[in-house]
Amino acid sequence: MAVLVLDKWKKPLMPCSEKRARLLLERGRARVHRMVPFTIRLVDRRAEDSVLQPVRLKIDPGSKTTGMALVRESETVDTATGEVSRRSVVLMLLELQHRGHAIRDALTQRRAFRRRRRTKLRYRAPRFLNRTRPAGWLAPSLQHRVDTTMTWVHRLCRWSPVTGLATMLHRFDTQALQNPDISGIEYQRGTLFGYEVREYLLEQWGRKCAYCDAEHVPLTIDHIHPRSRGGSDRVSNLTLSCVPCNQRKGNRDVAEFLAHDPKRLARIEAQRKAPLRDAAAVNSTRWAFWQQLAATVLDVEIGSGGRTKWNRKRLSVPKAHCLDAACVGRVDHLQGWQQPVLSIKATGRGSYQRTRLTKYGFPRGYLTRSKSAFGFQTGDLVRAVVTKGKKAGSYLGRVAIRASGSFNIQTGNGLVQGIHHRFCTLQQRADGYGYFWTKIASNQGEAGMGRSATAALSLPALKDGVSRAI
Incomplete structure (x- = not known):
């Protein structure tokens, strides 16, 4: 795993190995610039005095997770055939986890609060004539995916000498995902051609309740994943249920309602069509992301999903x-991919909400107005060395502050509660992201959409300001 290097004027240099970074720090030739990702700053060298090699940042945009790979590229020419081959050496692997679902839920809750104020409190005239949207407008949960990815593109360009970008332009055929054999005029007819919604559901679910197999009883249309929890009105999210089962289920998710019957739950999930939310999100944001990449002064290489898989x-x-990001575009040889992955989770920078609510919407606790306590704020990366007691040990992770001075630390191995502030040492200020390391799984099988073949690890131990390899 490479260490990012800056010169004395904070201009990017070629990344170096951990061993070389440790020697530079021990000899006083470098300072720690940033802990995660670990970056050092040289005190006796300028970028003009260094030789830089071509470095390309490759990106695999996703709905929930975006993969990134920082690779060093070199081209070799075969003297016998004259063929030019591109060799890529992976310097750093990153995975950015988006929080679009949290933004969507927050906006849904805000809409419910506004609706309640409009109906229960003083009269508020509905707004519908002043909501014009500019061309290329994206929903906040989708715009977040573009913005956070571009934020890390700009960050990595500041910390490493990136000379080019590479991205994959996804294009999902949503009808082919539901019906692989679709062709011709069936694209225009759609799913409900010749059927009403209820008749379509009656044929799909065999004219019986999906939860208890009751037949010859009045059946109602039920949302498998409730709308109050983010479910949609698509036919793939609808099923049939009898009145007693519908009342018992309420607004619970099908996984919660059928937790005692995993076989029936698996059958329902297999019978319904797969949700297309992730594919729709990627289709909506791919051109907006491409336009922002093209606006940079760097060369942008485009790759397809088929070539990446090949x-x-x-x-x-x-x-x-x-x-997947490392395999985007033209890759003849790939080296150095067996290394830890830096997982970056978008956590946000807090909330304006002043209270915590119960499931019924009533306040259950009030938050302090001060965002910091004892020199720390929620989201800071801290190291806690507890010398005695039940929680004796060393912990590294994001801190959640309390005015009482008893903090919680979210480490790679879980949450540690009740750590006193005097044991904590600040490592890096909060920047809206959480960091932890993962390792590539050893299996060679294909993972499903939205899954990644990585396993969580704790943050590596730090010694003399240099992160150890896992």
């Missing part, structure tokens, strides 16, 4: 978001 199969690389 590269991964040919090079015997397991399925993962970050490794």
Whole structure:
């Protein structure tokens, strides 16, 4: 795993190995610039005095997770055939986890609060004439995916000498995902051609209740994943249920309602069509993301999903978001991909909400107005060394502050509660992201959409300001 290097004027230099970074720090030739990702700043060198090699940042945009790979590229020419081959050496692997679902839920809750104020409190005239949207407008949960990805593109360009970008332009055929054999005029007819919604559901679910197999009883249309929890009105999210089962289920998710009957739950999930939310999100954001990449001064290479999969199969690389990014575009040889992955989770920078609510919407606790306590704020990366007691040990992770001075630390191995502030040492200020390390799984099988072949690890131990390899 490479260490990012800056010169004395904070201009990017070629990344170096951990051993070399440790020697530079011990000899006083470098300072720690940033802990995660670990970056050092040289005190005796300028970028003009260094030789830089071509470095390309490759990106695999996704709905929930976006993979990134920082690779060093070199081209060799075969003297016998004259063929030019491109060799890529992976310097760093990253996976960015988006929080679009949290933004969507927050906006849904805000809409419910506004609706309640409009109906229960003083009269508020509905607004419907002042909501014009500019061309290229995206929903906030979708715009977040573009913005956070571009944020890390700009960050990595500041910390490493990136000379080019590479991305994959996804295009999902949503009807082919539901029906692989669709062709011709069936594209225009759609799913409900010749059927009403109820008649379509009666044929799909065999004219019986999906939860208890009751027949010859009044059946109602039920949402498998409730709308109050983000479910949609698509036919793939509808089923038939009898009145007693519908009342018992309420607004619970089908996984919660059928937790005692996993076989029936698996059958329902297999019978219904797969949700297309992730594919729709990627289709909606792909051109907006491409336009922002094209606006940079860097060369942008475009790759297709088919070529990425062909590269991964040919090079015997397991399925993962970050490794998909490393295989984007033209790749003849790939080295150095067996290394830890830096997982970056978008956590946000807090909330304006002043209270915590119960499931019924009533306040159950009030938050303090001060965002910091004892020199710390929620989201800071801290190291806690507890010398005695039940929680004796060393912990590294994101901190959640309390005015009482008893903090919680979210580490790679779980949540540690009740750590006193005097044991904590600040490592890095909060920047809206949480960091932890993962490793590439050893299996070579294909992972499903939205899954990654990585396993969580704790943050590596730090010694003399340099992160150890896992």
